[in-house]
Amino acid sequence: MSDIERELEQELHRVLDPMSARPIPPRRSIQAHRTLKTLLGGAGAALTIKVLTGVAVAAAAATVAGVATTGSLNPATWGQQVEQRVSDCKSQLAAGAHGIGDCVSTFANQHGAAVASAARHHGNGNGDGSTKGNGSSNGTGNSNGHSKDHLKGQATVPATLEPEASDPVAGHPPARITPGP
Amino acid sequence: MLEEEGSREKGVLPEPPVEPERYEPGSEPDFERLYRNTYRRILGTLIALVRDVPTAEDCAQETFERAYRNWSTWRPDAPVEAWLHRIAINVAISDRRHQRIRQAGEVIRRLGRPAPGPDPSLVAERSDLFRAVSRLPTKQAAALVLRHYHGYTNREIAAALGVPEQTVASRLAAARKHLQVVLGR
Numbered sequence A: 001m002s003d004i005e006r007e008l009e010q011e012l013h014r015v016l017d018p019m020s021a022r023p024i025p026p027r028r029s030i031q032a033h034r035t036l037k038t039l040l041g042g043a044g045a046a047l048t049i050k051v052l053t054g055v056a057v058a059a060a061a062a063t064v065a066g067v068a069t070t071g072s073l074n075p076a077t078w079g080q081q082v083e084q085r086v087s088d089c090k091s092q093l094a095a096g097a098h099g100i101g102d103c104v105s106t107f108a109n110q111h112g113a114a115v116a117s118a119a120r121h122h123g124n125g126n127g128d129g130s131t132k133g134n135g136s137s138n139g140t141g142n143s144n145g146h147s148k149d150h151l152k153g154q155a156t157v158p159a160t161l162e163p164e165a166s167d168p169v170a171g172h173p174p175a176r177i178t179p180g181p
Numbered sequence B: 001m002l003e004e005e006g007s008r009e010k011g012v013l014p015e016p017p018v019e020p021e022r023y024e025p026g027s028e029p030d031f032e033r034l035y036r037n038t039y040r041r042i043l044g045t046l047i048a049l050v051r052d053v054p055t056a057e058d059c060a061q062e063t064f065e066r067a068y069r070n071w072s073t074w075r076p077d078a079p080v081e082a083w084l085h086r087i088a089i090n091v092a093i094s095d096r097r098h099q100r101i102r103q104a105g106e107v108i109r110r111l112g113r114p115a116p117g118p119d120p121s122l123v124a125e126r127s128d129l130f131r132a133v134s135r136l137p138t139k140q141a142a143a144l145v146l147r148h149y150h151g152y153t154n155r156e157i158a159a160a161l162g163v164p165e166q167t168v169a170s171r172l173a174a175a176r177k178h179l180q181v182v183l184g185r
Helices: A003-020 A031-040 A042-070 A075-092 A101-122 A147-155 B002-009 B028-050 B053-069 B080-109 B128-134 B138-148 B154-161 B165-183
Strands: none
Touching: A003 B028, A003 B128, A003 B138, A003 B165, A075 A101, B028 B053, B028 B080, B028 B128, B028 B138, B053 B080, B080 B138, B080 B154, B128 B138, B128 B165, B138 B154, B138 B165, B154 B165
8 A cells, every 4th residue: 555545545534433433313315206206297297298388288279279269369360250141142132133231131130149258257248240330249238239230130040159139230231331343 | 132232242243233124115214214324424434525514415315316216126145324425425426526617606706805704613514534535526535434443344335336346446555555655755
């Protein structure tokens, strides 16, 4: 054994022996660490991912349900549907007859009622059944009464979630669209 | 029997080898016994590696926590203290790494201000030699402490560190050379 090795041995014992001779403390509990690690790692992490996935799926389902209720979330899509409807109404028009307003308004009312009903669920809807409306549906029922729309629209029943006696949406006048030449 | 005892009294026969403690993997009372039997030796190693006693104590607790988590998978064919030392050295390496990061942050925070010195009673720097050991790379310092403080053979150190025996010899040689240079011998 070289001098430095001997010296090293003596020095390590001289310094470390008194320090490591201190009383042995109680072993630290790992309960708290375990709980945290269970949540953050291993099976806990898998469970967390499952919960988050469930929340995401539920949110997606709610969105899909909303789309099914209102027809479409995108106003552009609704516009295309109206255009299509106008075109259909024109083609259905008998020879010599004029005016497709009632035909189109039936369709508009159907969509408007659905939108307004869904909006009432959220408490602040502003759907009014017309493509350029500005009415606000606050659930108090302020219909201004155009019952002919209801009567003429019986061919297609509005798809409302909550049929109400006084539907403010259905009370708006139909959109007037004049047929082309 | 009597003759044996009489001979031992005269110092003719060597002391009987101490029966190594037996532990059952996964046994709670056995782990507690292991903790009592080995805590001081593990702490000694850690003080040499991380220098200050509170940090070494914290690392020792961390070592036993990690060991406890894997206690059921420990295999009795390997010396239990070697296994613990291996964990302790990994904990010390990890702590040194974090210490360097903390020190860098501290330097930036204290720019222009004098840093307070550590409590001398809690810092294991009693000589140039000890200070030089604790500043060696952790793996070299660990090999030195296991060899010259705990009296392990190179083979036992190799088992503890999970490296070839030749690697242990290289680390010890490099550590001794480094100490000689630092101490000017």
